[in-house]
Amino acid sequence: MENNVQNTIAEVFDEIAQGLEDGNFGSRPRVGVTLLGSEHGEEEVLRGAELAQANDPSIEVVVIGTLTDTKLETVAASTPEDAHDKMDELLAEGKLDAAVTMHYTFPIGVSTVGRSTTPGVGKTMFIANTTGTSDMDRTSAMVKNAISGIAVAKANGNENPTVGILNIDGAHQVEKSLNKLKDKGYKINFTQSHRADGGIEMRGNDLLQGVPDIMIMDSLTGNIITKVMSSFLTGGSYESVGEGYGPGAGKGYDKIINIISRASGANVIAGALSYAGRCVKGNLVDKVNAEYKAAEKAGLSDVLASLTAPPKKDDSAQEVKEPAKKAVSEAILGIDILVLEEAVTELWKADIYATSGMGCTGPVVMVAPADEDHAREVLKAADYL
Secondary structure: OHHHHHHHHHHHHHHHHHHHHHOOOOOOOEEEEEOOOOOOOHHHHHHHHHHHHHHOOOOEEEEEEOOOOOOOEEEEOOOHHHHHHHHHHHHHOOOOOEEEEOOOOOOOOEEEEEEEEOOOOOOEEEEEEEEEEOOOOHHHHHHHHHHHHHHHHHHOOOOOOEEEEEOOOOHHHHHHHHHHHHHOOOOOEEOOOOOOOOOOEEOHHHHHHOOOOEEEOOHHHHHHHHHHHHHOOOOOOOEOOOOOOEEEEOOOOOOOEEEOOOOEOHHHHHHHHHHHHHHHHOOHHHHHHHHHHHHHHOOHHHHHHHHHOOOOOOOOHHHOOOOOOOOOOEEEOOOOHHHHHHHHHHHHHOOOOEEEEEEOOEEEEEEOHHHHHHHHHHHHHOOOO
16 A cells, blocks of 8 residues: 555655646546558657657657567567567556557447648648548448537547548538437537538548548548558658558447558657547547447438438339430539439429439539429429429
């Protein structure tokens, strides 16, 4: 008992001494980084670790690998697999609060929220998500990515982040799903595209400008975007900008493990370590669970079930006849490409002539000007808009 008290007193005095030195009082998150596996060698990862410690005294960096010529605390590991084992062991024992590594396998339901610096205006933007899989259904995964992205942003000090959805396949379905949650009380702050026609769907221009705080997409697209954003100045061989692929986030997941690439350079590695430290200080695990709880209260389960429900069989589908043709010049946007032809059929059932097409901003249904208002009513009633 006496030894425990003495140890606690010693830790408190250590924290006070460190706080007087660097201005950061209180316990500092211990963030580990595995050195092995980089395409640029262990020395580059170590340089990133030392850079993180020099630039961010609010964290305590621990390196795991073969290099020992450093003032940082070291843990010996001879292979990437050995380093992962040591990292997992230290996290389980509470000797690390978070870790940064390469090639980590997350369970289904967990994927990472990256943080990039946009080349247009130098703004940081969360990319939700970048590795792992939030759900086996791609559109459902993107809905979950939005929830995880909001939680990570909040853990990093942004209590009301703006959200945009990258204009890719499934974006309209994701928008509808998130709006259903919003209508039932889930707090989500959508932004608008900087393009003249606006909208929640973000164009490539918005991506480069960092218009939303959080850009929603599937993790495979996010992985590519992160790579391009981080290495656009180097030709792709060396990631020099941003904070990596971010922490794994998902309902019930209780670790903070941030991902970097084998191509990540020292600056990105340093950023990833600070990013992990902020997630610890911002109670990321609790933030993620609270965000999912709020979404579930707003009907998340029903929304996800509707995305994966089998299409309704319509026995009269074969009997639908094309109405008399008209000159179509009005474009109705906001219908996902996956259900575009079904939307046209729905209008034909209502004796409205329509055709499908693809505009600069995505799929469209074309109708005659006189039919536009009625067509919108039909499509909304059938849940296409």
